[in-house]
Amino acid sequence: MRPMAERIRAKEGEMKTIRQFVDWLRVSDYEQAKRQGDADIVSRLSRGNTLSQNGDVLTEDDLQTMSKTADKDMARLEKLIRA
Amino acid sequence: MSLPAAANLEAYRDALGSILTEWNQAERDIKIAEQVSMRVVEPSIKELRYAGRRVTEALRLILSDGADADIIKLLNDADFDCHRARHDAVDAATSRIASVIRAMVESIGYDTMMRVYPEFPKFYHSLRRTRRKIVDSREDRDNRDAIYESIEDVDLKTLVSDFEDIVESEQMMIKMARRERWSKSIVIFVGIIEIGVIVVGLIEIGLHKFG
DSSP: OOOHHHHHHHHHHHHHHHHHHHHHHTTHHHHHHHHHHHHHHHHHHHHHHHHHHTTOOOOHHHHHHHHHTTHHHHHHHHHHHHO | OOHHHHHHHHTTHHHHHHHHHHHHHHHHHHHHHHHHOSGGGHHHHHHHHHHHHHHHHHHHHHHTTOOHHHHHHHHHHHHHHHHHHHHHHHHHHHHHHHHHHHHHHHHTOHHHHHHHOTTHHHHHHHHHHHHHHHHHHHHOGGGHHHHHHHIIIIIHHHHHHHHHHHHHTHHHHHHHHHHHHHHHHHHHHHHHHHHHHHHHHHHHHHHHHHO
């Protein structure tokens, strides 16, 4: 017989898979992706602000590097549309 | 306000005028970006808050005969904050649109989107063109302001208005995607049962023949 901890872990894994399947059926992954996207944009644009508030300012290169992360969505979108 | 103070302010008329122009444009951009999402304009609004604080500090120094270099620095910083608020608002709005459209295509599917919003290819090209301008502006620092101005004047309003049309159809698209996923699941479930029945049947036949 399997130890209790292992059985609980297996049960949790099953529950997680069921939850993911239900989320997929309900198209909840879309809302989740939107929330994550918003959080990424705010954190990317806020970094400069926080430093600026402390009297420090990010260099132009730092800001540009951060801005480039926004282009990933467009690159992924382009791949999806071409597929 | 006493006359000497007014005379002090007069010396910074151009700097204050420039801040006002930038501030007005930033507010216009934020208003447009707010239609895309209230949340993503927060950094832009914060930039205006920093600008406001710097202007207030500069005014305090002007009225108390502070050092000219300090006042100029504060006013330049405030101008830069307003400038960044403008760029952040444009960047946030277009990034959010790209992020939502990417999530839509990934989760809901291109075909479903096309059925509900047939103008999608046109919108996508316009989004791609605008994002390309933002990418180009990073390489072309001398023309960055001109590039952002052209986005503010032409692209942003159309893009946001088209995006609002897409978002209006969002619930319909989600319902269609949900129905498609249910259908797929039922087909897979029935398929699994059929395969199971066939496998059990084959085992039965095997047992009868060779058992």
